[in-house]
Each structure stands twice: as C-alpha cells, then as structure tokens.
Amino acid sequence: MTTNTSAQTGTVPAGAVDGDLLVVRDLVKHFPIRKGFWSKIVGHVRAVDGVSFNVRQGETLGLVGESGCGKTTTSRLVMRAYQPTGGTIHFRDRTQGWLDIPTASATQVRGVRRNLQMIFQDPYSSLNPRMTLLDIIGEPLMVNGVAKGSELQDRVAELLRLVGLHPEYMARYPHAFSGGQRQRVGIARAIALEPQLVVCDEPVSALDVSIQAQTLNLLEDLQARLGLTYIFVAHDLSVVQHVSTRVAVMYVGRIVECAPTEDLFFTPKHPYTEALLSAVPTPDPTRRGSRIFLAGEVPDASNPPPGCHFHPRCRYAADICRTTVPPLTEIAPGHTVACHMSDQLSLTGVHS
C-alpha cells in the first residue's frame, strides 16, 4: 500500500479551482515495446505524454483526436485500469474528499470506483452473454452492498425505466436486445451507483444513425437528472460538439488545444484543430468547398517527431516548431493552446 501526501484525503491539489471534480496534471503513460526471446524492452510507445486538464462538476468534457492519439488511454488511466508512468489524477470523491487515483490505497480505490464509472463503445462485447439484465445491472449494487433480494429487483426495475427499457426485460439475456437497447443496459449499469463521474468511451459510434440521437438524448437527460459529470471520448466531432461543455483535442499523446465548445469549433487556435474541423463531411451538398487535406500519417507514438508533434503536417510550421515543444498556454479565458504561432494565425473554424 502506498500513501503519500497527495493521496491523503482532503488535500486540495495544486491547480484545482472551486467546482473542479477531477484535476489531471502531467499525466504520462509509456507502454514498453518488447522484442526477441528475452522480451527485451527496445523502446516505448508514448501513448500519453504529459496531459493536464481539469473537469468541473456537472460539465461534459469532450476528448477528441484520431485513433492512436491517446484519448482512450487517458480515460483508462482515470479509471485506474492502467498505472500511469508519471503524473497525478486527483479526484474529489463524495465521501473521501480529494485523492490521487494512481497512488490511492486499495480500500480508497474501492470507494472511488463507486463514484467513477465507465460506458463502453461496443454494446455487443461489453455485456456478459451469460448474465441476465438483472445480474448485469444488479452486480454493482450487490458488490457494494447497496441492495439485495427484492430490493435489488426494485432498484434494477427503476434503473431500467430510467434508461427507457421495460422492467419486465430484467430476466432476459443481452442477445435478445438490439445494439441501442444494449447500450442502454450498459448505461443503466454505469449509473446504478449514482456515480459522480462517468467516462463515456465512444458511446454512440457503434450505433445506427437513428439510434445515436436517442442515446445522446438519454445521456443528457440522465446528466440533468442525476447531476452527472461526463468525460466524453469520441472521434465524431459533430457528436462531441453537441454534447460537450468544453473540448480537449489530442494529438500523439498530448493535448494541443482545450477550450469551451463554441470557442474551439468557431475560433480554433491550433492548426491541427483547424484541419480536423475542415475534414468533417458536412451534410449539405451546396456547401462543398475548400478543404484542408493533411498528407501522410499520424506519427508513430514510439518515435514522434521532435518539437511540436504536428509540425511535419502543419502548413504554418516555422523553425522553432521543429525543435521546441510548444507549451500549453492560456490565450483567452479558458482557452488553452499548444502552438508557437497561435497569436499570429487566424484560423478557420466551422461555419455557423
């Protein structure tokens, strides 16, 4: 068991503002690359490479970026599914107060788990096919000693109603349900313990278009009703714009821009955000127009380019970008960006 000062309950972490629920500082996660018979470590994938952000009570923080940018790793680190290589993740637990998730003791983590839940991407693989809905949704309640027996059934029935499913379905198995319904089951399980923070990892990307809207509305209703805070990881920018209060854009393990949703979409300050927004197909054939086409590939996170990771694909890159890592700086209230050129550029956002 590790205890250090920051894991002590009640200590407010540095950089926390009133109303913050989660404070992440300099988070780093390197995965070793092993090779050969002795599994010698030959390098590291820098999946998350110095990420800092705050999540405020009641808001939805969108985390966007292309595959391999570290958004899922970040969310898993918050869940303590991985142990970080460095950095702190302070969470303001309802009963225990502030504690650092990576260094918290096993008992403390058990308590935190109740208040920190996750909704997964694929509703087909995230539900155990051998468990009924009662088992699936009731499990967290039982494990945490919240309810059992008929009380458990009542509670599960209530949760099913809350997510828009009939309580009579309780005895059925997941195979009897469609993708959208399964995702509702996953949501019911996540909110069963009335968590403070829910990490949604691509919760609608596996769903059909007509089901996506229902699910997004459900998540919003639940947030209003239960006072939930979401970290919403997604690659679909129109979905992220719709649900998020603030958005953080990640590129090769780092946050390149973080701002309130409207600022980020209408007045982006990082060239990568601009390119990302420009690439989103618009559902309006009369608006086919100019687009930024990024050449090449997202760099390999085990061997990223020096300086600003984006410089080889950036049309505004200057000499300094090739050598020096741009720090994440606040350029407007709540709008941070990691770009050397940000004050000289006027970038194009989304047309309203």
Add this chain to the structure above:
Amino acid sequence: MMTSTDAVRVGTTSAPRAMDTPVALDVNDLRTHFTMPGGTVRAVDGVSYRLHRGRTLGIVGESGCGKSVTAQSILGIVPRPGKVVSGSMMLTRGDGSTLELAGLDPKGKVIRSVRGNEIAYIFQEPMSALSPIHTIGHQITEVIRLHTGANRDQARERAETVMRQVGLPRPDEVLGRYPHQLSGGMRQRAVIGIALACNPSILIADEPTTALDVTTEAVILDLVRSLQDTTGMAIQFITHNLGVIAEIADEVVVMYMGRQVERASVTDLFLRPQHPYTQALLRSMPRLGKRAQARLEAIEGMVPDPFSVPVGCAFHTRCRHYVPVRCDQPEYVEVAPGHWVRCSRAGEVA
C-alpha cells in the same frame, strides 16, 4: 495528385453533377431474399436505380436495410442462403453490348470475367479484404494477370502505375510489404489500387471510409473523386454516413428494410427531402456548426425485426405522419423530375 512531399493541401471539392451521361448499369426491380428456417428475409425487395458513367450514386441506410446485399447481388456474391429471386441488372460493356447479370451462374466464367475487371468492389474493412499472408504486390499482380493476361513484368509495371495513382509514394517498396505493415489509410489506398488495376467501368465502394479517421477519410474521398475524373468510372457509394454522401454523391437512394424509400439528386435530397424517414434521419443528426441545440429530434423505436417487416409502409411503426388505411399501400411515385418517393403523404409532410 497528392504526393508525400506536399504535406498539406487546400483543395476544393466539386459541385454535384447531373446524371446525364450514358448508363453503365441499369438495376430494375431487384429482389434478393434469404430463405431461412425462421422465415424469409426480403433483404432487397424491389430496388431500381441506374449508374451513370463518371457519376456517383450514393446508397444510404442503416444496418440491415439491404444496401450491401444490393451490391453483392450485382457481383453474384450474395452469401448463402441468399438468392436473387427476380429483377434485372443490365451491364453496359465497353464495346457497347449489354449483359444481364441476373441469373448468371455465380461460379461461372462470365461473372468471373466481370468481377474485379469491369466491376470492382471496395470493402469496408481493408484488413479483411486483403490476404495477410501475401504481399500487396502479389495481390495486385494476381488480379492484373488473371484479367488481362499480362506477364509478370507487365503486371508489375501496371501495379506500380496504379499505386502511384492512388498516392502511395515509392510503389516498389509498398508492393513488397504485407498488409499489417501498412497503416489504415495506406491499406485502404492499396485496396483501391487493386480495385482500379483493371480499369473497371464500375466501382462499388461499400463503406470504404467508415473504419478511417476523419482526416484520412477526407483524403480518401478526394482520391476517389479525382480517380473518377480521370477514368470516368461509375461509382456506387454505399454508406450510412449522410455527411459523406453529401460530399461525394451526385444522386442518392435511401433504403429502409430492403426497399427504396426515396431517390433524388443529392441537392434535392438534402434540401427538399420528401420521405418522413429521410427527413427524420436528417433532423436527428447532430450538425457541426449549428449552435448547441437543446435536444436532438430522435426517431422513435428501432429498426424492425427483418423476419416481421411491418405490412404496408415498413416505416409506419416509427412514422409520426402515419395515417391508418391511407398509408397501407404507398406507391413509389415521381414527385418532381428525378425525385422518387415511396410515401402516400409525400408532399404534405415536412
């Protein structure tokens, strides 16, 4: 054409075009059914459209609507127990003659000379479309040698040309690699290269960008468009993403439960949708740039079970404009030139 040296390019995408070129493929009242112990699934149930040279037809719909089975029917690769039960698919060949694809033996010589040669197919998942144990070069030269009878060197030369065409720099290097050594975007370029190797007159692309990131998607869509401009091939572009359709299609077919519910030029479909399903789909999507709306207008319910398709209009169980009796037998009617809708209340609902 893009090369690796210009890191960023700002390009303009072309406006939608009229379907005024010669017909490449005429699909008429196609029906493909799957007879199973639990009943018959009418995966494709009376679909008609035309592919025109140098033009792109988009087919949209949710999973299970029959959009992929339509494409499989054309190539005679419908998985068992599916069967094309009626309808015609008339292919116009390079020499001007026509060939009826319906009723061809799926293992016969004729359809095999069409597949991959005159009609090429791009699958959604580039990883499963490629053989993991053969190099890209092996897989592309195989197609070229099979269809054109070229020798090894000629095939290799053609392969390098095609790889350059799809924007893969240093083709000799890429041709020697295995699929797992390429990134998702490069793999999809290689798949497109294989599809284009024999200069097909028709390209069927089934969700070709769904597995890709948006930035890669934009580049691939641009590539497909520019290749169409140079080769003049007809494209059938299947996707569930309405944004992608608005970007690439000239004409669009909307499918629901195996039937065509609407067909129109891309501009008409997005600006003047007539079918309640199309309207609802467009309304339910979150849109980039629209200032935060409170709630999305979701479509109620879910896609019905394919074994028990609702009688009459298949969409009536989820339609807010449903009127009993009147909506029982919706006809497929032309409400404006080139704009077809299967809805009894077309024109009065919006």
